[in-house]
Amino acid sequence: MSQPSPTGSPEQAPPPVSGRGRDRAQYGMCAFLALAGVLVIVDAVNTTSATSSNDPIGPRPVPFLLGVLLLIAAAVYALDVRRGGRGEPEGGEDVDPTSPIDWRTVLLVALAFAVNAVLIEPLGWVISGSVLFWSTAFALGARRHLLTAAVSIALALITFYGFAIGLGVNLPAGILQGIL
Numbered sequence: 125m126s127q128p129s130p131t132g133s134p135e136q137a138p139p140p141v142s143g144r145g146r147d148r149a150q151y152g153m154c155a156f157l158a159l160a161g162v163l164v165i166v167d168a169v170n171t172t173s174a175t176s177s178n179d180p181i182g183p184r185p186v187p188f189l190l191g192v193l194l195l196i197a198a199a200v201y202a203l204d205v206r207r208g209g210r211g212e213p214e215g216g217e218d219v220d221p222t223s224p225i226d227w228r229t230v231l232l233v234a235l236a237f238a239v240n241a242v243l244i245e246p247l248g249w250v251i252s253g254s255v256l257f258w259s260t261a262f263a264l265g266a267r268r269h270l271l272t273a274a275v276s277i278a279l280a281l282i283t284f285y286g287f288a289i290g291l292g293v294n295l296p297a298g299i300l301q302g303i304l
């Protein structure tokens with residue numbers, strides 16, 4: 125009596141699909157990756173070469189490399205699809221696709237973003253970001269309000285100083301101008 129082959133072995137893999145049964149959506153994704161790669165390469169080639177003593181390489185190599193990697197990924201993916209490779213459905217999430225949309229949560233999160241957009245200039249990022257983080261956490265089910273408020277304020281301060289110090293981008297300080 126023979127033993128069953130382990131899962132994932134070539135004996136259990138589905139045979140390559142040929143002709144009309146092939147999944148064309150995967151080829152569409154390959155085409156999208158290839159198009160993105162070509163666009164990134166064209167943009168990199170058209171970028172003016174601005175080198176300096178601080179940056180002898182200039183801005184071209186990274187986008188050019190990313191474009192080439194996108195083209196390679198598209199080619200490898202297309203080859204895999206041609207050989208019959210298929211994506212496996214996600215099995216790790218505990219989501220019921222037949223359950224209805226929780227419109228309350230969707231609307232509360234959308235409202236949180238709208239309030240943030242209105243408050244960011246007059247009150248500043250730290251206050252509007254804290255309100256955004258707190259209200260989004262509340263909409264998603266957080267019920268420890270004081271802890272959520274403390275974490276929200278900490279996140280807003282970390283992102284404020286992270287952008288200012290790390291990236292050199294100043295977020296609006298609003299009414300806290302001079303304090304932050």
